[in-house]
Amino acid sequence: MEDLKEFCKTFEGTYAVEIISQVEEVYRDLERQSEEFTTCYSIHCPPGCGTCCEKFLPDVTEAEALEAAAYLLFVKNAPELLDKVLTHQTQEDPPCPLYMENTPFHCQIYPARPLICRLFGACANSDKNGAAVFRKCKYNPTDSMPLSLRIDDQRPPEMEDFALRIHSISSEEHQLLPQAISAAVEKIQMMVRQFGLFGPENSIDPDDTPTPLAS
Numbered sequence: 001m002e003d004l005k006e007f008c009k010t011f012e013g014t015y016a017v018e019i020i021s022q023v024e025e026v027y028r029d030l031e032r033q034s035e036e037f038t039t040c041y042s043i044h045c046p047p048g049c050g051t052c053c054e055k056f057l058p059d060v061t062e063a064e065a066l067e068a069a070a071y072l073l074f075v076k077n078a079p080e081l082l083d084k085v086l087t088h089q090t091q092e093d094p095p096c097p098l099y100m101e102n103t104p105f106h107c108q109i110y111p112a113r114p115l116i117c118r119l120f121g122a123c124a125n126s127d128k129n130g131a132a133v134f135r136k137c138k139y140n141p142t143d144s145m146p147l148s149l150r151i152d153d154q155r156p157p158e159m160e161d162f163a164l165r166i167h168s169i170s171s172e173e174h175q176l177l178p179q180a181i182s183a184a185v186e187k188i189q190m191m192v193r194q195f196g197l198f199g200p201e202n203s204i205d206p207d208d209t210p211t212p213l214a215s
């Protein structure tokens with residue numbers, strides 16, 4: 001992601017950057033496949049809908065959480081948003097703490113949102129014969145798109161394939177988004193301190209809280 005380019009350059013060679021690079025490769029592949037599929041079948045969510053974020057709290061992997069945490073820490077200049085996630089560490093029920101109704105896209109980390117959030121409304125599952133089947137989101141009233149599709153030629157992004165790729169990036173158990181992002185924030189802050197102590201002379205002061213690189 002362009003927004004995290006400077007972060008990746010500054011901390012090149014670290015565990016977090018290695019992981020984030022792999023996550024972004026999966027996201028890029030998904031976006032490409034998703035764009036082709038949704039264009040081909042006119043699949044789209046109605047403007048302004050955010051019901052999935054209101055009724056859902058995603059489970060995310062360590063890798064997805066590192067991407068989201070780096071975005072929150074270094075791109076989004078919003079300490080109150082970070083506090084909101086950290087104070088929701090014990091939250092187990094929706095809505096997602098990153099959902100904000102009156103903002104574009106609603107999601108406060110939209111460019112760094114987890115895999116499942118990218119798949120909402122525009123992916124397929126495999127049926128028992130391995131065929132890709134798409135079913136319209138039950139909250140989507142759009143009547144110009146198919147209710148259900150069995151797809152043989154234009155393959156849509158399949159949930160299982162992308163989930164497998166994301167899960168294979170890091171071995172830690174997945175957790176609910178607030179817990180996973182809080183743990184990832186801690187890891188990145190620790191990395192920044194270590195990098196400050198052992199990295200190049202012009203690295204970040206180890207006593208500083210990370211400052212946004214692109215605010």
Ligand code: SF4
Pocket residue numbers: 052053056057058096097098099100106107108109110113114117
């Ligand atoms: S991370 Fe963003 S897209 Fe995903 S559930 Fe939360 S607000 Fe919605």
Ligand code: SF4
Pocket residue numbers: 044045046049050051052053120121122137138139140141
């Ligand atoms: S996936 Fe469904 S609930 Fe989510 S934005 Fe699209 S139509 Fe709305």
